[in-house]
Amino acid sequence: MAKKVVIIPCSGIGKPYGEIGRQAVYTITDDLRPEDVTTVCLAKLMIDDPETMALVKDNYVITVDGCGLACARKNVEAVGKQVDSEIKAIDTFKDHRDLKPEGVVDLGEPGFKLAKYLAERIDHEVDCVMKKEV
Ligand code: SF4
Numbered sequence: 001m002a003k004k005v006v007i008i009p010c011s012g013i014g015k016p017y018g019e020i021g022r023q024a025v026y027t028i029t030d031d032l033r034p035e036d037v038t039t040v041c042l043a044k045l046m047i048d049d050p051e052t053m054a055l056v057k058d059n060y061v062i063t064v065d066g067c068g069l070a071c072a073r074k075n076v077e078a079v080g081k082q083v084d085s086e087i088k089a090i091d092t093f094k095d096h097r098d099l100k101p102e103g104v105v106d107l108g109e110p111g112f113k114l115a116k117y118l119a120e121r122i123d124h125e126v127d128c129v130m131k132k133e134v
Contacts (some may be wrong), residue, residue: 005037005084005126009064010072016101018066020111021089022119025064036130046075050092053079060084060129065120066080084129086128092118 009025014019037061044052056076063072073086075111090113091101097123101106107115 003059005060005062005129007037007039007062007064007122007126008042008056008072008076009039009072010066011042011068012071014101014104015066016111017093019087019104019107020092020101020115020118021064021066021110023107024089024114024122027115027119028122028126032119033126042072042075045073045079048079056081060132061120062087062129064118064132066090075093076110084132085125087118087122087125089114089118092121097129 007025009022012021016103025039029037037059037062040052040055045056056079061076061081061083063076063083064087065072066089068088070086070091073083076083096114096117099110099114101111
């Protein structure tokens, strides 16, 4: 059976770039390519949930972190899995400095635009990772 790509966002609640990362991941998993990708709750990985551990270990993994502290990537590595790709939401802002999220609870139009750009970036990265399959 073909591997899936597990996309794991950090849990940066209270930080706009953590929220942008999560919104972008949901766009990919729910709307753009649910047949190729899935996601897991980072907290379940941290408590060694067997189903989550198996999904992560048996499939490709892309982490989406809000900032350079890379909490999602570090937690994946902590269970012995090397990520296939890592993305930082804040890098999307560096490419679109005119777009500043308006808040954490409500990202506003600029924040949602950043999430859309980030989703496109993740979409491209999924293609790159899946090419390893052929
Ligand atoms: S990577 Fe940054 S935004 Fe995400 S949980 Fe860690 S500190 Fe928060």
